[in-house]
Amino acid sequence: MSTRSRAVLLTAVAAAAALTLSACGKGGISGGGGDTNFVTGKNGIDTVPAGKRAAAPDLSGKTVDGKSLDVADYKGKVVVLNVWGSWCGPCREEAQYFAKVSKQYADKGVQFVGINTRDTSTTPALAFEKEHGVQYPSLYDPTGKLMLRFKKGTLNPQLIPSTLIVDRNGKVAAxxxxxxxxxxxLKMLKPVLAEK
Structure with missing residues (x-):
């Protein structure tokens, strides 16, 4: 095997390993280093005190049904961001709960937004939403570009599924x-919703 072929093979193996590590799974660890200002609770939820939160990045684009969406338009509401893929088993497990809670809290100042990732077309994403009764919008992010907008060391989503709670001021709280x-x-959502 030539040196060039070996280098190409090693690069491909490293890329596959990186994708596997960030793929659909349960649990995970925080990224980055330094003082991130967040605390991981016994329930696996990372939280940040109100005065130390980082602003959510620009999360805008087309939804899986082709409409334009900008999460910044929901400033003043608590936003639940859920990163999911139709191919992800744990995403299918949790979808019913997100659909249920989004309906319960629709008139309480809470907006749910999905970020669909790694689906190669919107067809499986739309079928997933229909099957699980998901009625809130989902940004279509097949290559994961939206997830890369979160700064390293913040409460950036790193696994699929990941869920973030953005406070009324547009800052990532949990x-x-x-x-x-x-x-x-609800353990993630209620404390942020209770903030004034």
Whole structure:
């Protein structure tokens, strides 16, 4: 095997390993180093005190149904961001709970937004939403560009599924790197919703 072929093979193996590590799974660790200002609770939810939160990055683009969406338009509401893929087993497990809680909190100042990633077309994403009763919008992000906008060392989503709670001021308040049921989702959401 030539040196060039070996280098290409090693690069491909490294890329596959990176994709595997960030793929659909349960649980995970925080990225980055330095003082991130967040605390991981016993329930696997990372939180940041109100005065030390980082602003959410620009999260805008086309939804899986072709409409334009900018998460910044929801400033003043608490936003639940859920990163998911139709191919992801844990995403299918949690979808019913997100659909349920999004309906319960629709008139309480809460907006749910999905970020669909790694689906090669919108067809499976739309089928997933229909099957699981997901009625809130989802940005279509097949290559993961939106996730890369989160600064390293912040509460950036790193696994699929990941869930982030953005406070009324557009700052990331909490994160979970695993599939959630309605009880755990509400444990993340309620404290941020209670903030004035």
């Amino acid at each position: 994160r979970a790197l695993e599939a959630l049921d309605d009880t755990t989702l």
